Amino acid sequence: MKHAALIVASLALTPGMAATAATQKADWMPMDQVVRKLGEAGYTDIRKLEAEDGRWEGQASKDGGKVSFEVDPRSGVVSERTKDAKGNGRDAEEDDD
DSSP states (O other), X not given: OHHHHHHHHHHHHHHHHHHHHHXXXXXXXXXXXXXXXXXXXXOEEEEXXXXXXXXXXXXXXXXXXXXXXXXXXTTOXXXXXXXXXXXXXXXXXXXXX
């Protein structure tokens, strides 16, 4: 049963990963390295990580809240867009090297 669940999960991720690979440039930091840097910076539950508009974008949890973030694909610097109580986005620059 575990094996079947892993197969289903990997098949669900495959189309999104293929689309990300198509938009990712050769000089970009690989996705696994971006995930590692985000984890080192305190981000958890990282999801929807994709190459978009010349940068890595995604959602995660940090400090007990949900955030959207952008990562410079070459330097790995994280820019965070948090959501306030009204659901409005506001930029909060973070320098998580």
